[in-house]
Amino acid sequence: MIRIENLSRKFEVGNQIVRALDHIDLEITKGEYISIMGVSGSGKSTLLNILGLLDTPTKGDYILSGINTSEMNDDEMAHIRSTKIGFVFQSFHLIPRLTAAENIEMPMVLAGIKPKDRQEKVEIALSHVSLNDRSDHKPEQLSGGQRQRVAIARSIVMEPDVLLADEPTGNLDSTSGIEIVRLIEDLNKAGLTLIVVTHDRKLGNRSDRLIRLLDGKIINDNVK
């Protein structure tokens, strides 16, 4: 489903050129559960951003569901992000002035889906994360774990193919962290491709496949 060929991403920092990703090849099949690990600066976040079409490679190809994304314009990439990719962030990234339900609704609002259809899907997403009774709470009225559950509900409401999670438990205590991990693992078992970026070894070891990055290169790719 995902194929990355000879992909590089360089940044210019002052006069220096930083190779965040250096000639990477990677293939991911549908339904996989992958952890990407590495020290900070190893390029794991850059890889996730490129997988999520938030960033574009300097060189090389990223083929998603048979489409070469390097030929896409901004709007087409936005469309892919909307329909095929779900994001979960370390700091949740909920819109503070909107309720839980409205936050979950946002991707559908942007996609121009009718309000009637949206409600139904919000209900389903809320029950997936067991937050039906918190639907009209603002983020500030929710605990960290609950906020991340809202974010997960938002990420799956458009029924994407891939869920990209960037340190999903980084801002949570261990109990809510485990809850969140179980939640996204359940989604994976239901068929969603799950890619988690983390530096938490325990979390990384739970996945079926562990990819280690160092200095922009894949140094380890273990399938259990």
Added chain:
Amino acid sequence: MRFYDLIFLALSTLIRYPLRTIMLLVATSIGVMAVILLTAVGEGARDYITGEFRDMGTNLIIVIPGKNETSGGGSPVDLAGVTPRDLTIEDAISLRKIDGVKNIAPIVIGETSAQFNGLERNVPIIGSTQSFLSVRKWEMETGMFLPGSTLERSPPVCVIGKEVEKELFGGSNAIGQWLRLGDRRCRVTGIIGTEGRAVGIDVQKLVVVPVSLATALFNRPSLFRIAVEAENRLVGDQIIKDMKKILKKRHRGKEDFTVIRQDAVMASFDNIFNVLTMALGSIASISLFVAGILIMNVMLVAVSQRQSEIGLLKAIGAKNKQINQLFITEAILLSGSGAILGLILGHSITQVLKISFPTFNFLPPLWASYVSLIVALMSGVIFGLLPARRASKLDPVIALSGNK
């Protein structure tokens, strides 16, 4: 994105930052209010001035003796013609036969003493005919104005202003009493109800007599001017042509008189005040643009404050165009509701001013409301463009990792 979602999202932001929103609303509404108030003053001034002229009668053509022109340089006969011939009652009578003339009022002005029952006072006198009432659009308080066809004959009657009545007759009924004017006597037939001024004289201090009585009183056949009322505006030009022809013939071929059209004077005043009002409106519009720049400033700050939100929206599928729309909508909502607030404030304050200063008519022109609303919305769009563009061009990765 659907239209109501756009509005909802923009509104939710405006509600989220109430202080910011209120400040911008105040800025915009002051701009719009200024436009309404200043144009109301300008338009009110115009109404006041043209109203003063309108009181002198519409469709009015006035003949004044004498003419400002360069003459001479030729024969001694030409030099002799420089002295203008007076306008006479006969001149006025001669104008009667012109088609389209509704009323003719020859006017004589002077001052003499008025006596009644031992009380004496100097009064300004206007000598004219019955037509004078309709030409000047005066109203009678009680009694009758001058009788008809007093152009040649002069029955000894007079009409007095309210102050003359009060001063000379005190509380007693003036109508029917004999008032002594100089060496003549006349019977008071009516009291003038109109207030204000006519040819510079306070109407309430005035005594109006038949024109022939006035010429006899002042022992002078010349008229101050002749006021001719046309049946309508259209015939004005033809009447002026005919008048000039007849009077020239009567004055031995010399055009030693000046003909003025009242509506021409009024039209030029109208124009002057239109320009003035528009100038005032434009000056006030500058404050609208200042408000627009303020909106831009605050929106630019908002873009950097809301970086992570913009990044998130992009991550969950927002197109650049949608981010753009979102910020533009916010700017338009701000400027639009500020404008509406300003319209409400502006019109309310004009109403208050109207009540406080009843003599001056504050008239906010309709176009001022439209124009200020449009200018406010336009400045919202124009000054919203830059922040919206900046927001939509944000790199989502940098935006997401920005402030949280």
